[in-house]
Amino acid sequence: MSDLPLSGVRVLDLAQVYAGPTCTRILGNLGAEVIKIEGLKRVDVTRGLVIADNNAEGDFWNRMGYFLYRNAGKKSLTLDFATPQAVALFKRLVPHADVVVESFTPRVMAQHGLDYQSLRRIKPDLIMISLSGYGQDGPWRDYSAYGMGLEPASGISSLTGYPGGDPARTGISFTDPYSGILGAGAVLTALHYRRRTGKGQYIDLSEQEAAIPVVGYALMDYILNQRLPSRRGNRSPWFAPQGCYPCRGDDRWLVLTIRGDAEWRAFCDASDQPQWAEDERFGDVLGRLRHHDQLDELIAAWTRQQDHIEAMSLLQGAGIIAAAVLDPKQVLLNPHLRERDHFETIDQPGIGPRPVPRQLGARFSAFEAASRGPAPKLGEHNREVLQGLLGLSDEELADLEAEKAIGDTPLFEAPIEAIRTDLEWPLETLLEMGALAALDPDFKRQLGID
Amino acid sequence: MSDLALEGLRVIDLSQGIAGPYCTRLLADSGADVIKVEPPGGDYARNLGPFPDDIPDPDRAGLFVHLNASKKGITLDLQTQSGRVVLRKLLAKADVLVENDAPGHLAGLDLGYDDLKSEFPQLVYCSITPFGQTGPYRDFVGNSLACMALSGLMYVTGDPDKEPLCTGGEPAEYFAALNGWVAVLAALEHRESTGQGQHLDVSMLESMGAADEYNTTMYSFLGAVRKRFYSRHHVAAYPADIFPCKDGHIVVIGGVSGFPTGMAILLEQPVLEQLILFQNLWMRAIEWRQFEEIARPYLLEHDWQEILTRAQELRMPFAAVLDPKTLLQNAHLKEREFFREIEQPELGRLPLAGPPFRMSETPLRHGAAPLLGQHTQELLLELDYSPEDTVILRERGIT
Numbered sequence: 001m002s003d004l005p006l007s008g009v010r011v012l013d014l015a016q017v018y019a020g021p022t023c024t025r026i027l028g029n030l031g032a033e034v035i036k037i038e039g040l041k042r043v044d045v046t047r048g049l050v051i052a053d054n055n056a057e058g059d060f061w062n063r064m065g066y067f068l069y070r071n072a073g074k075k076s077l078t079l080d081f082a083t084p085q086a087v088a089l090f091k092r093l094v095p096h097a098d099v100v101v102e103s104f105t106p107r108v109m110a111q112h113g114l115d116y117q118s119l120r121r122i123k124p125d126l127i128m129i130s131l132s133g134y135g136q137d138g139p140w141r142d143y144s145a146y147g148m149g150l151e152p153a154s155g156i157s158s159l160t161g162y163p164g165g166d167p168a169r170t171g172i173s174f175t176d177p178y179s180g181i182l183g184a185g186a187v188l189t190a191l192h193y194r195r196r197t198g199k200g201q202y203i204d205l206s207e208q209e210a211a212i213p214v215v216g217y218a219l220m221d222y223i224l225n226q227r228l229p230s231r232r233g234n235r236s237p238w239f240a241p242q243g244c245y246p247c248r249g250d251d252r253w254l255v256l257t258i259r260g261d262a263e264w265r266a267f268c269d270a271s272d273q274p275q276w277a278e279d280e281r282f283g284d285v286l287g288r289l290r291h292h293d294q295l296d297e298l299i300a301a302w303t304r305q306q307d308h309i310e311a312m313s314l315l316q317g318a319g320i321i322a323a324a325v326l327d328p329k330q331v332l333l334n335p336h337l338r339e340r341d342h343f344e345t346i347d348q349p350g351i352g353p354r355p356v357p358r359q360l361g362a363r364f365s366a367f368e369a370a371s372r373g374p375a376p377k378l379g380e381h382n383r384e385v386l387q388g389l390l391g392l393s394d395e396e397l398a399d400l401e402a403e404k405a406i407g408d409t410p411l412f413e414a415p416i417e418a419i420r421t422d423l424e425w426p427l428e429t430l431l432e433m434g435a436l437a438a439l440d441p442d443f444k445r446q447l448g449i450d
Numbered sequence: 451m452s453d454l455a456l457e458g459l460r461v462i463d464l465s466q467g468i469a470g471p472y473c474t475r476l477l478a479d480s481g482a483d484v485i486k487v488e489p490p491g492g493d494y495a496r497n498l499g500p501f502p503d504d505i506p507d508p509d510r511a512g513l514f515v516h517l518n519a520s521k522k523g524i525t526l527d528l529q530t531q532s533g534r535v536v537l538r539k540l541l542a543k544a545d546v547l548v549e550n551d552a553p554g555h556l557a558g559l560d561l562g563y564d565d566l567k568s569e570f571p572q573l574v575y576c577s578i579t580p581f582g583q584t585g586p587y588r589d590f591v592g593n594s595l596a597c598m599a600l601s602g603l604m605y606v607t608g609d610p611d612k613e614p615l616c617t618g619g620e621p622a623e624y625f626a627a628l629n630g631w632v633a634v635l636a637a638l639e640h641r642e643s644t645g646q647g648q649h650l651d652v653s654m655l656e657s658m659g660a661a662d663e664y665n666t667t668m669y670s671f672l673g674a675v676r677k678r679f680y681s682r683h684h685v686a687a688y689p690a691d692i693f694p695c696k697d698g699h700i701v702v703i704g705g706v707s708g709f710p711t712g713m714a715i716l717l718e719q720p721v722l723e724q725l726i727l728f729q730n731l732w733m734r735a736i737e738w739r740q741f742e743e744i745a746r747p748y749l750l751e752h753d754w755q756e757i758l759t760r761a762q763e764l765r766m767p768f769a770a771v772l773d774p775k776t777l778l779q780n781a782h783l784k785e786r787e788f789f790r791e792i793e794q795p796e797l798g799r800l801p802l803a804g805p806p807f808r809m810s811e812t813p814l815r816h817g818a819a820p821l822l823g824q825h826t827q828e829l830l831l832e833l834d835y836s837p838e839d840t841v842i843l844r845e846r847g848i849t
Contacts, residue, residue: 003640003644006639030636050667050668054672065667065671066664069664116810129807137785138786139782144765144766146690148684149701149767149769152692152699152771153772155772155774155777156617157692158618160616166681166692167692167699167771168615169607169683170617171665171678172663178625178628181625182807185628185632188639189480189635192455192456193453193455195642196458199811201810201811204807205807205808209806211806213516213806214620216513216516216803217500217512218618218619218773219774220516221774223800224502228773229773233615251677321592321595321596322596323590323596326601328669329669329675330602331666336581336586336600336655337656339586340582340656356666357659357660357662360657360660361625361626361653362629362656364636364648365648367640422686425672429736430674436675436676437676438674439673439675441673
């Protein structure tokens, strides 16, 4: 599709794991050609995460769910920056690129002579973005950072948790997708400026800083009133009642928010509890806030009799914010999300079709932002890129392969059999522990991908 | 004097609340001229606080300032034909419209995308709603909590023996803001080559769902239904959890190189290195309570700063658990000058969360948020209304 907004834009993607690959998958879905670069000794660690059908035989690094999700539609080039040839080849690629994306700790690119100042000498209008945990300067710049630590470091966890309990994290590395999409927008902004002025630039994105605006309300309360928030579980600072209530069945829940007196009466009607509407403790918003605990008990007594999906429909029909808490399987099967094509089905060689969520929650009327193919096998495009863009001969390519500067098989430090053992998850044990709610051997049939 | 990346771009912002306004704030910070169109009573976020000393005042609302910095403000009653005439004049000079009304609401006022596209073919029209413009839930009402629930992310957040937990800070609103912002920028690039605007349909639910790390992937690849399991979603990488320490909390993460040696040194018991618990990752994930028993006493005797510094010296990616106060005091953020003071009318000088990323040639700006109707007169005169006209529009309650 030539009318995609970023067709003709080429991205060299050195990023790994989650934030950076999210950024470049979005750019790819918008039409950019993304060349993902990995070292054979340092392949993207997500090539080892969520292995298809829990089977780590053969070239498992090409069959990983985590990797596939964020790298669908990209090209794969292997270059090991520990070798001087690889650094030289990368520098030869830069003039062919519009954007370089990297997510190392700040010292790494400079160590290889690949910092922005060096690269812009090769390509003056280059756009480069560094996604790091804490940014390119400041006392924490060299801190090792994982997404799991950055949500708490951004302040969000201080607001998340059960009343009276410890701060809690979301069930994802929150700041990674957040920074990934923010990075994509930053690159688009830089491309806009480059088109207007011909100038490239460097973008320093700190994942910690990126997510701080999410706590804007609490920050402002501290700035204006020197007041710190308490963790309030699922309650709202503005509305009452609000909460997460148990429903019929095992681990089924419904959330709801009542925004005002009219909605409260509508709720009492819809749930067929007219006596609640007459209870003067709950008649006004201040009363509902003060008697939230009693209200929660009454509402839970009603929801326990309800199916969570049916209760959502019933209450939504009455104009009330109500939503079923879906488990990941129910999300995949949800009729609304399916009708809106929230999932892209990626037909991955060696695995078969698998649905993964799109990376953008936006639909465009003028074009479709979708992945242009499966995730690349390791080194799948070595020849295409190195010969097509740089004109290397067959001999030169063979030499690089012989020197293990490029290839299609990771150079693992540990024995490969030990790695295979670790990669296959003890699913039955995780189920017993309670980290899994269920295991469906027939999941492919349930998803319609068998 | 640096340039602004989006200089020359004009955005008409009809949105209220969080998602739409933060989307346009990102455009405004990059230099777009964002005109916030509020009903005469104001964006409802002006009533959400926090207010200094808890005295409600639409021009002293903290969240509103956070979301609407660097914009201009005009009041306009779009329920009236006269108000819509003014809006169309604004749109004639605009590139982008952002709105977050319920699907079909603006169409009912002849302001839907289909009503405007022939008159303004270059307009990028961005709609941000809880569940999108199509599908069985299009007319459902929603908020961040509902999107956490339906995206599946709430099911996997919290303790396994308790109710699912929503993330603090209305995260789905902010994710939707970012998705709308990226969509607008992409549509502007598309317009460069085609000359055509388009309609963008941003769903808050799908924006949150797109952030799923591998919860749905665990089902479509393993048939495993993930469930919330404390603060560790990488069950295979324990510990990656928030622990109490002497003066607060600390995120304990071993990382790829933290075990067995680094953690044993940190806990000042080198002999721990010999334990299978320290050597085998699955053993650790399954027998996690044993690790907790070993680590807790040490952590409770030390301050978070000290633990963090030592762990990082051992190349373990421990992290701080910061709150609004410690964020504002944090030495790292201070040295990076993240919080930046603005002069906000009615509130005075106050620090504002800084740009979420830095650009070397086109630094992001941070200006004040508009008072209610602050730029109405200026913008009406710019549209060639006479001073007398502006009085009539005010008298009739149009502005």
